[in-house]
Amino acid sequence: MAITKTEGIVLKYTNLGEADKLLTILTRNKGKIKAVAKGCRKPKSNMLASSELFAFSEFVLYKGANLYQVTQAQTREIFYNLRNDLLKLSYAVFFVEMADAVSEEELSSERLFMLLAKTLYYLAEGEIPVGIINEAYQLKVMDISGYRPSLQTCVHCGRPELQGYKFDIEMGGVVCGECENLSKNIIKISPGTLETIRILLNTEISRLNTVKMDNTIFNEVDKLVKRFVETHLDKHFKSLDFLNEIKNNNIK
Numbered sequence: 544m545a546i547t548k549t550e551g552i553v554l555k556y557t558n559l560g561e562a563d564k565l566l567t568i569l570t571r572n573k574g575k576i577k578a579v580a581k582g583c584r585k586p587k588s589n590m591l592a593s594s595e596l597f598a599f600s601e602f603v604l605y606k607g608a609n610l611y612q613v614t615q616a617q618t619r620e621i622f623y624n625l626r627n628d629l630l631k632l633s634y635a636v637f638f639v640e641m642a643d644a645v646s647e648e649e650l651s652s653e654r655l656f657m658l659l660a661k662t663l664y665y666l667a668e669g670e671i672p673v674g675i676i677n678e679a680y681q682l683k684v685m686d687i688s689g690y691r692p693s694l695q696t697c698v699h700c701g702r703p704e705l706q707g708y709k710f711d712i713e714m715g716g717v718v719c720g721e722c723e724n725l726s727k728n729i730i731k732i733s734p735g736t737l738e739t740i741r742i743l744l745n746t747e748i749s750r751l752n753t754v755k756m757d758n759t760i761f762n763e764v765d766k767l768v769k770r771f772v773e774t775h776l777d778k779h780f781k782s783l784d785f786l787n788e789i790k791n792n793n794i795k
């Protein structure tokens with residue numbers, strides 16, 4: 544007979560039967576859960592908006608034997624501006640896919656929930672360049688998941704004096720000249736890129752509009768983040784393929 548009230552964001556859903564959905568929700572208090580929303584696909588359902596992808600709502604959940612059931616949902620934010628912009632929509636789909644990949648069922652992570660909520664909010668708002676939001680979000684998700692890049696001292700020997708700037712993707716941090724032969728998967732980066740990664744990790748999403756970077760640094764950050772995420776999460780994000788496709792068509 545357990546009833547829970549929690550804020551949550553829909554990470555994905557599967558249609559069930561004629562009018563129901565099985566929702567995967569990242570909740571603020573209970574981590575990721577699966578919940579059935581009965582009748583939510585009916586046009587007059589009061590759960591219609593709340594059961595859409597990345598909708599942010601307050602859910603009242605009843606825990607049955609195996610699954611939760613959504614008994615009530617009050618929509619807080621559907622992020623309308625993300626739904627009528629193909630590029631932003633694609634980023635939002637990727638962001639929820641990544642949150643899904645790193646979250647575990649019933650393991651509470653309020654940090655991840657807040658990060659996703661804020662990221663979707665600022666992506667929809669449109670004042671921060673989407674590319675910057677994207678890199679910062681991925682770095683912060685990795686940090687929350689226990690993969691904070693180590694940027695001060697060599698990841699192998701701990702030496703603080705680094706000559707040249709190289710990043711060991713597998714070890715997740717910078718390497719010194721003496722240890723770089725120990726690494727199989729390293730990339731060269733410029734000092735500016737290292738500093739930018741540090742700034743992206745330490746700046747609140749809401750303040751990312753203060754971050755400036757030129758194209759060279761942006762491309763280095765992008766390459767490093769992509770390889771870092773792929774290596775450690777060992778997952779291919781389908782949403783990224785689509786995102787890259789529309790970016791190649793030069794929709795900025």
Ligand SMILES: [Zn+2]
Nearest residue numbers: 697700719722
């Ligand atoms: Zn070293």
